[in-house]
Structures are given as C-alpha cells and as structure tokens.
Amino acid sequence: MTQIIDRRINGKHKSAVNRQRFLRRFRQQIKKAVSDAIDSRSITEVDHGEKINIPSKDTHEPVFGHGPGGRRDAVHPGNKEFVSGDRIARPPNSGGGGGSEASDQGEGEDEFAFQLSREEFLEFFFEDLELPDLVKTQLTKVTNFKSVRAGYSTTGVPSNIDIVRSLTGALARRIALRAPYSIELKEAQTELSTLQNKDEHITRIKELEEEIRRLEDKIATIPFVDTFDLRYRNRIQKPTPSTQAVMFCLMDVSGSMDELRKEMAKRFFILLYLFLTKTYENIQVVFIRHHTTAKEVNEEDFFYSRETGGTVVSSALELMLKIIKERFPSDDWNIYAAQASDGDNWDGDSPNCRTLLNDSIMPLLQYFAYIEIMPHNHQSLWRHYEGVKVQNRNFDMQSIDSVNEIYPVFRQLFARKPA
Amino acid sequence: MSTTENNIISDTSDWSSELIQRYDAEISRIAADYGLDTYPNQIEIINSEQMMDAYSSVGMPLGYHHWSFGKQFLETEQRYRRGQMGLAYEIVINSNPCISYLMEENSMPMQALVIAHACYGHNSFFKNNYLFQTWTNADAIIDYLLFAKKYVSDCEQQHGIEEVEAVLDSCHALMNYGVDRYKHPPGLSAQEESGRQKEREEYLQTQVNHLWSTIPVKENADDIPEEIRFPTEPEENLLYFIEKNAPLMESWKRELVRIVRKVAQYFYPQRQTQVMNEGWATFWHYTILNTLYDEGFVTDGFMIEFLQSHTNVIAQPAFDSPYYSGINPYTLGFNMFKDLRRICEKPTDEDKEWFPDIAGSDWRKTLDFAMRNFKDESFIRQFLSPQLIRELRLFSVLDDDEQDKLEISAIHDDHGYRHIRAALAKQYDLSMREPNIQIYNVDLRGDRSLTLRHILHARRPLNRDTNEVIRHLSRLWGFPVHIETINEDGTENMTESI
Numbered sequence: 022m023t024q025i026i027d028r029r030i031n032g033k034h035k036s037a038v039n040r041q042r043f044l045r046r047f048r049q050q051i052k053k054a055v056s057d058a059i060d061s062r063s064i065t066e067v068d069h070g071e072k073i074n075i076p077s078k079d080t081h082e083p084v085f086g087h088g089p090g091g092r093r094d095a096v097h098p099g100n101k102e103f104v105s106g107d108r109i110a111r112p113p114n115s116g117g118g119g120g121s122e123a124s125d126q127g128e129g130e131d132e133f134a135f136q137l138s139r140e141e142f143l144e145f146f147f148e149d150l151e152l153p154d155l156v157k158t159q160l161t162k163v164t165n166f167k168s169v170r171a172g173y174s175t176t177g178v179p180s181n182i183d184i185v186r187s188l189t190g191a192l193a194r195r196i197a198l199r200a201p202y203s204i205e206l207k208e209a210q211t212e213l214s215t216l217q218n219k220d221e222h223i224t225r226i227k228e229l230e231e232e233i234r235r236l237e238d239k240i241a242t243i244p245f246v247d248t249f250d251l252r253y254r255n256r257i258q259k260p261t262p263s264t265q266a267v268m269f270c271l272m273d274v275s276g277s278m279d280e281l282r283k284e285m286a287k288r289f290f291i292l293l294y295l296f297l298t299k300t301y302e303n304i305q306v307v308f309i310r311h312h313t314t315a316k317e318v319n320e321e322d323f324f325y326s327r328e329t330g331g332t333v334v335s336s337a338l339e340l341m342l343k344i345i346k347e348r349f350p351s352d353d354w355n356i357y358a359a360q361a362s363d364g365d366n367w368d369g370d371s372p373n374c375r376t377l378l379n380d381s382i383m384p385l386l387q388y389f390a391y392i393e394i395m396p397h398n399h400q401s402l403w404r405h406y407e408g409v410k411v412q413n414r415n416f417d418m419q420s421i422d423s424v425n426e427i428y429p430v431f432r433q434l435f436a437r438k439p440a
Numbered sequence: 441m442s443t444t445e446n447n448i449i450s451d452t453s454d455w456s457s458e459l460i461q462r463y464d465a466e467i468s469r470i471a472a473d474y475g476l477d478t479y480p481n482q483i484e485i486i487n488s489e490q491m492m493d494a495y496s497s498v499g500m501p502l503g504y505h506h507w508s509f510g511k512q513f514l515e516t517e518q519r520y521r522r523g524q525m526g527l528a529y530e531i532v533i534n535s536n537p538c539i540s541y542l543m544e545e546n547s548m549p550m551q552a553l554v555i556a557h558a559c560y561g562h563n564s565f566f567k568n569n570y571l572f573q574t575w576t577n578a579d580a581i582i583d584y585l586l587f588a589k590k591y592v593s594d595c596e597q598q599h600g601i602e603e604v605e606a607v608l609d610s611c612h613a614l615m616n617y618g619v620d621r622y623k624h625p626p627g628l629s630a631q632e633e634s635g636r637q638k639e640r641e642e643y644l645q646t647q648v649n650h651l652w653s654t655i656p657v658k659e660n661a662d663d664i665p666e667e668i669r670f671p672t673e674p675e676e677n678l679l680y681f682i683e684k685n686a687p688l689m690e691s692w693k694r695e696l697v698r699i700v701r702k703v704a705q706y707f708y709p710q711r712q713t714q715v716m717n718e719g720w721a722t723f724w725h726y727t728i729l730n731t732l733y734d735e736g737f738v739t740d741g742f743m744i745e746f747l748q749s750h751t752n753v754i755a756q757p758a759f760d761s762p763y764y765s766g767i768n769p770y771t772l773g774f775n776m777f778k779d780l781r782r783i784c785e786k787p788t789d790e791d792k793e794w795f796p797d798i799a800g801s802d803w804r805k806t807l808d809f810a811m812r813n814f815k816d817e818s819f820i821r822q823f824l825s826p827q828l829i830r831e832l833r834l835f836s837v838l839d840d841d842e843q844d845k846l847e848i849s850a851i852h853d854d855h856g857y858r859h860i861r862a863a864l865a866k867q868y869d870l871s872m873r874e875p876n877i878q879i880y881n882v883d884l885r886g887d888r889s890l891t892l893r894h895i896l897h898a899r900r901p902l903n904r905d906t907n908e909v910i911r912h913l914s915r916l917w918g919f920p921v922h923i924e925t926i927n928e929d930g931t932e933n934m935t936e937s938i
Contacts, residue, residue, distance in 0.1 A: 023464045023481040023559070024537065025457055028490065029544060036493045036513040039503075043510030046605070080511055083613050083905035083912070085875050091900030092840040096864040098767060099758025100835040100851055107848040111839070135514035136521070 044141065050075045051137070055145045056428055071142045074132040169259045177253025191250035198243050206236040266355040266387075267305045268293065269341050270323065273362040275312040275332040282394045286361035287324050288427050289392055293359055294320075307344060311337035317344065334366045334402060335373040342381055351385040358382075358389045364396040364403055364420075371401040375408055383413045391418040392430060447736040453547035453745070457485075460542075463552045464559070470731050471560040475804055476724065478563040479578060480537040483555065487544050492516050494531050494541055500703070501533055502585040504592035506608050532558040534566040534710070536578035549745040552738070556728040561721025568812050569716070571709035581706060583630035588699045595692050607693050610912035611679060611700035616874055618679030618701040619708045641691035644684065674878040674893065678913065679704070681879050687888060688918040697916065712815040712870055719773015720811055726750060726774070756832065767864075772832075776819070779828045780807055790826060816868035824864065826857045836863045841899070875902055880924070889920040889937075896927050 044051060054073045103109075137145070173186055213229045216222040270290045274283065294306060308323035309315055312330030315337040341358065349356060366374070383389065391406055393399070403418075410416045419430045449462050460483065471478070486494070496513035497503035533539040540558040542551055566572050596604045611618070675681045679701040683694050710717065729746055732738050756771040757763040780798070783791045784806050787799035798806045810823060830852045836859060838849040850856030850863070866872050880893040890913070894902060906923070914921040922937040 023461070023468065023483060025460055025464075025483045025485070027457070028484045028486045028541075031490070036496050036510065038505045039496065039507065039510035040513055041510070042505055042507040042601075042605075043514060045601075046507040081905075082508055082609075083908040084616060085614075085877055085906065085909050086903040087873075087875055087900045088903040089901075090841045092838070092842075092898040093900065094836050094838050094849055094863045094866070096767070096834050096836045096860055096867060097759035097764075098756055098832045098834055099760065099764075100833040101758070101760075103835055103848045103851055105848055105851050105853070105856055108845040109848070111844070111846055133511070133515075135518050 044137075047075055047079065050079060052145055055137070055142060058142075071137045072134060073137050074134045077133040080133045167259050168256045171255050171257040173252040174255040175252065177255070181253045181256075183252050183254050186252040187246070187250050190252060191246045194247065194250055195243055195245070199240050202236045202239045206233060206240070209233050209236065265303045265305075265353070266357060267307060267349050269344075269356070269358040270294070270306060270308050271337045271341065271358065271360040271362075272308075272310050272323065273312070273332060273334070273337075273365070274310045274328055275330055275365065277332065277365040278363050278394075282363050285394050285421060285424055285427060286392075288424065289361055289421075289431060290324070290359065292427065292431050305349075307341075309337050309340055309344075311340075315340040332362075332365050332367055333370050334362065335370050335377055338374055338377045338382060342377070342385075345382075345385055356386050358386055360389070360391045362391075362393060362402070364393045364400050366400065366402040368401050371405040374402065375405040378406075378409045378416070379412055383409070383416060387415060389413075389416045391416075393418070393420040395422055396420055448739055449737050450548055451739050451741070453549065455546070455548040455551050459548060460485075460551055460555070463548075464555055466732060466737055467552065467556050467560060467728055470728050470735075471556075471564075471724070474724075474727070475808065476560050476564040477568055478538065478560055479535075479567050481559040481563065482537040482539045483542055483559065484539060485542050485544055488520075491531070491541065491543050492520065500585055501535075501539060501582065502589050504589045504608075504699070505596075506612075507605065508609075508612060530554040530558045532562045533581075534562075534572060534576055534578055534706075535581050538563040538566065538578070547745065549738075549742045550749060552732075552742075553725050553729065553746055553749060556725035557721045560728065561724035562717060564724075565713070565717050565720045565811060568808075569709070569713060569815075570813055571713060571815055575709050576706050580630070584633065584702065587630040587633050588703070591695060591699065595696065599692065604696065606915065607696045608700065610916045611697055613909045613912040614678050614682075614916075615700060615704045617877065618677060618697075618704040620677055620680065620705065637695060641694070644691060644694055669881045670884050671879065671882075674880050676876075676878045677701075678877070678879060678892075682913075682916045685882070686917050689916070693916075709815075712817070712868075715769040715773040715776075715816045715868060716811070716814065716819050717773070718770045719775075719777050722750075722753060722770050722774040723777035723807075726778075758833075772820075775828055775832065776823055777807060777810075779825050780810060780823055783825060788827070794825060795823075817865045817870075820868060821861060821865035824861045826852075829857055829860055834860050834864065836860050872897070875900070877923070887920060888918075889922060890914075890917050892921065892923040894923055894925045896925055899928075901925075 051073055054075070055071065058071045173183060209229050209232045213226065213233070216226055216229070270293065272283075272286050272290065278286070306320070308318050308320055310318055310323055310328070311332075311334070312328065313333045313336065314330075317340065337360070345351065345356060378389070393403060396403065399420075403420075406416075406418055410418060421427055421430050449466065450459050464481070464483070492513060494501075495516050496509050503509055530543075531541045538559065540554070540563075542554055546554065566576075566578060572578075592604060592608075671681065671685075679697050682689070683697040683701065686694070689697075729738070729743070733743050754768065754771045754774050756768045757765075781803045783795055783799055784801050784803035787795075792799045810819065814822060833852055835851040835856070836849045838847040840847075850859035852860070876895040876897060878893055878895075879890065881891040883889045883891070892910075892913075902925070910921050910923055920937060924932055926932055
C-alpha cells in the first residue's frame with residue numbers, strides 16, 4: 022500500500038547547517054572576497070548580496086583516480102565515417118574524452134562560485150564590530166507596543182465578547198430583577214391555596230389569579246440577555262522599551278574636498294550607516310554637511326548633491342549641538358558622531374572646534390570618530406583634534422590615504438574593545 | 441475505443457493528492473501484472489528547494505552535517521538559478537518502505553511518470569538485484585543514518601567541529617576505498633550499533649596495542665623471518681584497515697571511519713548498477729504508461745507530454761556534438777532492456793546465433809533474470825546485441841600515449857561487435873575505473889609507516905590528487921604513508937612518501 026506524505030510544509034532549509042559549515046570552512050577566502058567587493062563597489066550597491074568566487078583548488082575534494090596517460094580503449098556513440106584501423110589526430114585536451122573518466126573532473130573551472138545573501142554578506146563585513154561602549158541603555162523611547170490583557174470592559178467588538186462573564190452577569194441581573202415579583206407571586210400563590218374553592222371568596226380568588234398572571238408576565242418579560250450584561254475582554258497596548266541611539270554624520274563638502282575624497286568619505290559613512298541599521302533596530306541618523314555654513318540634509322542630498330565653498334568646521338559642530346539640545350536629550354539617547362574631512366579648515370576656526378568639542382559636545386556623546394582623508398599634511402584641525410583626543414577617551418581619529426584603507430580604519434575605529 | 445473513455449483518470453495537468461493516489465493504484469496494478477516485486481512505497485511531495493536539499497545530501501534522507509554537502513548545495517543552487525540545469529524529476533531512496541520524492545512543480549503526467557519510474561522501476565530493482573540484496577539492508581538504513589547523524593553531532597559537541605570535520609574530510613577522500621567487495625556485511629541496526637559500539641571501542645583499543653608495544657612478547661622474537669608482513673594479505677578496504685588497525689586513533693574517530701565506510705558500502709551497489717538501474721526504471725515507466733494508455737486511462741495529451749519527457753531523458757548526443765558528455769546511462773540501459781524484450785519476442789537469425797538461450801523465451805522471465813543477477817559490467821558483457829551496437833553506432837577509440845595518433849579499434853561491424861562489447865563492459869567495471877590501490881605493509885618494527893601499493897593497469901598513472909589523498913590517509917593512520925607503483929610485469933616503479 023502506498024503512503025503519500027506532503028512534506029512541503031516541513032522546513033525548507035534542511036541544508037542550512039551544511040551551508041553554514043561551508044561558509045565557516047572558507048571563512049578566510051570569503052572574507053577576502055567580501056572585502057574586495059566593498060572596495061570596488063559603487064555605494065548604491067553596497068547593500069546587496071554578493072557573488073563570491075573561491076579558488077576551486079581550495080574546495081576540491083581529492084580522491085584517488087587515474088590521471089591522463091597510459092593506454093585506454095573508450096567506446097563512443099554516433100559513428101559517422103570511421104572504419105576500424107583509422108588513425109586520427111589527437112584532439113586538443115586529449116584524455117580519451119570519455120565523460121565517465123574520473124580524471125576529467127576538477128579540471129577546467131578554477132573558481133568555485135556561489136551567491137552570498139545580503140545578510141551573510143553584511144555579517145561577514147561587520148564581523149567583530151560593535152559600537153563602542155554602549156553604556157547608557159536608556160530604555161525609554163516607546164516604539165513597540167505589546168497587546169496585553171487588562172480585565173473586562175463594557176464596550177468592544179463582538180469577537181471579544183466573553184461569554185461566560187456576560188452570562189454570569191445576565192443571570193445575576195435576572196435574579197435581581199425577578200426578586201420583588203417572585204416574593205409577591207409566592208404570597209399570592211400561598212393565599213390562593215388557603216382560599217381553596219370557597220364560594221364566599223370568589224372575588225378574592227379572581228383577584229389573586231389576576232395578580233398571579235400579571236406577576237408571571239412581568240417575570241417572563243425580563244430579558245435573558247441584555248446589552249447591559251455584555252462584557253468584552255479588554256486589551257491595552259503596553260509599551261515595550263528598546264535601546265535607542267542617534268548617529269550624526271558630519272561631512273565637509275567644501276571646495277578642497279575633491280570628488281575622490283568625497284567618494285571616500287561617502288564610503289565611510291555608507292559603511293557606518295549600514296553597520297548602524299544592521300546592529301541597532303532603533304536608530305536615527307542625522308546627516309550634516311558643511312562648507313562655511315552647515316545644513317541638516319537627508320541621506321540622498323548628503324551623499325549626492327553638489328555644493329562647494331570655504332570651510333568652517335565649527336559650523337557643523339554648532340549645528341550638531343543645537344540639534345542634540347532640541348531633539349536628542351542625552352539622558353535618553355546614545356549619541357554617536359562621525360566626521361569626515363580632508364583636514365582643511367579656516368585657521369582661526371580650529372581652536373573654536375576644540376573648545377566646542379571639549380566643553381560642550383564630548384560630555385554629551387558616547388563616541389566621536391574623526392577620519393581625515395588624504396591629508397597633504399596634517400593641518401591645524403588635526404593638531405587641535407589631537408588635543409581633544411588626549412582629554413576624551415571617547416574620541417578617536419584616523420587618517421585614510423586610499424579607498425582600500427577605509428575598511429581597516431573603520432574596523433579599527435569600531436573594533437570591539439576589551440572590557 | 442469509446443468503451444474505455446470512461447476510464448480516463450484526469451485530463452488536465454493539475455495534480456492533487458487524490459489523483460496521485462488513483463494513478464498510483466492503476467500503475468501498481470499494472471506493475472503487479474507484469475510481475476514487478478517491490479517494497480511498499482512512500483511518496484513524499486516536496487518543493488524545489490527541498491529537492492535541492494535532497495540533492496546535496498547525495499540521496500541520504502538524513503545526512504550528518506559536513507561542509508561538502510553545503511558545497512554541493514551551493515553548486516546545485518547556483519546552477520539551478522542560472523538555469524543551467526533543471527532539477528531531476530525524482531529522487532528515490534533504497535529503503536523499506538521505498539521513499540520517493542515528487543516535486544510539486546511537476547504536472548500530473550510527470551508525476552505519473554515518476555511514480556512508474558521510481559516507485560515501481562527503481563523500487564523493484566533495489567529489492568531484487570543481487571548487489572543490493574548482498575550489500576544493503578533497506579530495513580535498517582534509515583535507522584542507521586539516524587544513528588550516524590546523532591553520533592557525529594555528539595562528537596562535534598564533545599570534540600569540536602574542526603576535529604570531526606578533519607576526520608570526515610580524510611574519510612571522504614578514501615570513501616571509494618572503504619568498501620568490501622567480497623564479504624557479506626552484517627546487518628546494520630541502530631540498536632545493535634549503539635549497543636555494540638562501546639564493546640567495540642574497548643576491544644579495538646586492546647587489539648591495536650601490539651602494533652606499538654615496545655616490550656618484546658617472546659624471547660625468540662628474533663626468529664620471526666623478516667618477510668612477514670602486516671597485513672599478511674594486502675587489504676583493499678583502506679578505511680576498514682584504518683578502523684581496525686590505526687595505532688593511535690581514538691575510539692570515536694574509529695567510529696566515524698566506520699560510519700563513512702558503512703555509507704560508502706550502502707552506495708557501492710548504486711555505483712555499479714547505474715546503467716541497469718536507470719535502464720530498468722526507464723523501461724518500466726515506458727512500458728507501464730503505454731499500458732495505461734492502451735487501457736484507456738490516460739489521454740493523448742498526457743501521452744504527448746510523457747513522451748516528450750521520456751525522449752529528453754533518453755537523448756544521446758553523438759560523440760562530436762557539443763552536448764556530448766559520455767554515454768547516457770538512461771539511453772544505454774533503456775535500449776538494452778527494450779532490445780532484450782525484442783530478442784525474446786521477435787528474434788532475428790542474428791539474435792538466435794548470438795543469444796541462443798534467450799531468443800524466443802518469455803521476455804518477462806528473461807528481463808527479470810537479467811535484472812536480478814547482473815551489474816553494469818556483466819550485463820553489458822552478456823546482453824549488448826549487435827543490433828543495438830549498430831543502432832547506437834558505437835565505436836571504440838584506442839588512446840595510447842606511446843602513439844602519436846588515436847586509433848579506431850572497432851566499429852559496428854562483424855569484426856567489431858565483440859571488441860566493442862568488451863570495451864564498453866570494461867568501462868563500467870569499477871575495478872578498471874578506479875586505480876587498484878591496496879595496503880601492502882606496515883613497518884611494525886620501524887617507524888610504523890604504512891605502505892600502499894598501486895598496481896598499474898594499462899600504464900595509467902594516478903591523478904594529481906594522489907599526494908593529497910595520501911596526506912589524508914596519513915592523518916588517519918597517524919604515521920608516514922608511502923605509495924609504491926608496481927608495473928604490470930611486477931617490477932617496482934616509483935615510490936612517493938608523505
């Protein structure tokens with residue numbers, strides 16, 4: 022007897038573990054491929070899966086077999102013109118040509134290619150990274166609500182009616198409303214039975230019978246269930262707390278930042294942005310671009326719109342401070358900031374930046390990362406920032422010379438710090 | 441035939457569980473009429489992703505975890521996504537009950553084809569072919585695989601994934617050399633396995649001690665002549681030898697070796713009966729569905745769809761076609777069984793001369809006999825007829841690296857039939873396909889190194905993987921491993937050591 026089983030409802034990813042095993046084994050190769058991919062990708066494509074190539078000599082599973090050479094007699098189908106004894110030139114890639122020969126395997130393709138999903142790609146990319154010292158875990162901002170039961174209410178939708186509760190109420194109401202009539206009815210019935218069929222009481226009996234009928238009608242008209250009895254299960258929305266963080270991205274878009282530098286700065290922020298959105302579910306990102314004046318912009322404008330001018334770094338810092346004060350009280354928010362610049366700044370402004378950071382901004386911040394892109398040589402801003410670094414443990418700075426240095430620097434800035 | 445039109449089971453390509461049941465009932469009846477003897481069937485309906493899962497676990501319904509299966513999955517997935525390959529219509533497991541997977545994407549005619557092919561064709565082959573009867577135990581395999589999976593994952597917990605992976609890697613490299621060819625294996629059962637496993641561990645540990653015991657047991661130990669080798673007879677089952685004799689191997693590793701060996705043994709018959717097994721199943725889906733049509737159960741449309749798939753399955757590109765990748769086992773097997781039936785039913789004079797015993801006999805009995813008692817190599821050697829050689833226009837090419845040209849050694853003519861038949865049979869002979877490598881000696885008194893012997897055949901050298909495989913073997917053995925290549929005339933050729 023045949024048994025038919027529908028397995029489609031069973032889990033699909035039976036091979037998930039084996040897939041993980043594979044990724045695990047070729048971790049080094051895949052990491053390298055991922056890192057290469059980040060370097061060569063354009064920004065809009067960062068957030069995708071990736072086709073990964075691993076040299077197939079690494080994934081090859083060796084077995085004993087015959088190599089080319091020796092003497093072999095192979096049978097093939099579809100003879101058209103040969104007769105026995107014909108001698109023909111050996112075709113290139115000789116080896117008998119038989120598809121059943123084990124020796125033919127493992128040759129030809131030198132790359133093992135497969136697709137890494139977006140999650141896996143980012144996982145490899147962000148491995149070991151963590152925003153530094155997320156100390157303040159203010160669990161205040163209400164984003165998620167959970168529906169919880171909270172007793173009963175007299176209003177609601179029919180599907181929430183609690184039948185037992187409603188009927189219990191109805192029963193109580195019926196008993197209560199019936200009580201006065203029941204007593205009178207009982208009295209009338211008792212009196213009637215004492216007056217059993219005596220002619221002298223005929224009028225009283227009539228009266229009593231009338232009374233009993235009236236009372237019985239009254240009792241019968243008490244409704245079985247009244248809208249008044251209905252009770253609904255009540256649910257309320259209870260907020261569930263979640264950690265929240267805000268990330269400020271500051272970028273110099275002045276004339277001295279050429280396309281290549283901007284491109285590199287963009288990469289740094291892209292990575293940062295991806296990292297944040299991946300690591301923290303509830304995170305806000307504020308983009309501030311500046312030349313002589315600073316402006317809060319949306320993500321699109323931040324990365325792609327063009328504008329040039331001189332450079333006053335403190336304008337961006339001031340705007341950031343203003344925004345923090347207005348929208349992100351530091352008791353409730355974990356605040357992170359990252360700044361990218363080529364180090365150019367109006368000379369008189371750099372001390373301002375230092376003061377601003379030391380006195381006003383750094384106490385509010387969890388972490389501030391500054392990257393300087395392709396500096397000709399470090400200018401006043403770098404020197405003043407070094408001063409900030411000495412005073413603040415949560416301040417870090419790095420300089421980058423080429424695109425493929427972004428990733429290592431990024432990792433260094435946000436590396437897991439030993440506790 | 442108007443009277444039979446009422447029989448039609450369905451006339452759309454949609455399938456449902458009920459329809460599958462009805463088709464199965466009819467196919468089962470016809471199969472029984474033809475005398476097919478099968479295990480009970482278990483049909484499982486799965487989707488394409490589950491099919492890829494099944495693929496990558498090389499047909500084991502429950503495999504232990506290993507990266508190589510992940511690699512296979514990724515490969516399959518990649519090629520499937522790119523559209524380079526369609527998925528197989530079915531996978532069937534040699535178990536009792538016989539499990540067959542049906543893909544949900546298939547149309548009703550395809551499902552019927554698969555049921556006839558897998559649930560009755562392959563199933564009866566699994567149950568009755570002598571190799572499967574000798575080497576596999578369909579009742580116990582699922583239990584055993586479950587045991588293996590659990591054991592491997594227990595080992596991973598205890599000894600770490602890397603350690604286990606390393607041992608499995610090495611075992612997989614030697615998997616083809618982990619089969620017994622001549623002994624009957626004891627039946628596998630999960631209960632017995634786990635019950636005896638402890639016992640075996642302890643016993644083995646005591647057995648291997650003599651290999652590295654430093655205390656001379658006998659005073660007259662010097663009298664033992666030098667030539668005595670261990671093992672006294674060369675051992676071709678390398679994994680078996682390792683399992684029983686590796687000096688320093690921990691017992692859990694021995695058990696892993698044993699698991700891989702058992703799985704290899706389970707697949708051993710399949711590797712030797714590809715042409716027969718597929719040919720048999722294809723012959724029967726063809727025969728059964730045609731009978732179904734003759735009896736009026738299916739429509740013309742059904743048959744056209746079925747025949748189209750069937751034709752694709754048995755397509756054989758010629759040797760000079762860009763699609764040529766060797767002889768299609770489905771084509772060869774199907775044509776051989778069909779030809780065998782023809783020889784029985786309508787023998788020509790030539791057939792009577794070549795096959796005096798079977799020409800004109802009852803075709804069902806003859807096919808049944810052929811299915812039960814042969815493997816690819818002997819089946820071809822016995823039953824490949826001149827007529828089929830002509831139909832497929834088979835020819836053989838001699839490739840000798842000492843000659844600067846290839847030579848056509850035989851074509852489909854009177855002089856060539858026997859040569860082609862023998863050459864093709866050899867091509868399916870595992871002992872010809874795989875190099876002959878055996879364990880020859882262990883240096884008991886020296887560095888405990890292991891010596892393998894490769895006996896050269898037709899001067900065919902070993903492939904480039906050899907060193908790496910030897911390294912794997914050495915990892916399992918724990919001491920150096922040498923490999924000697926012996927020429928056909930018995931002279932030693934060269935030695936490589938790891």
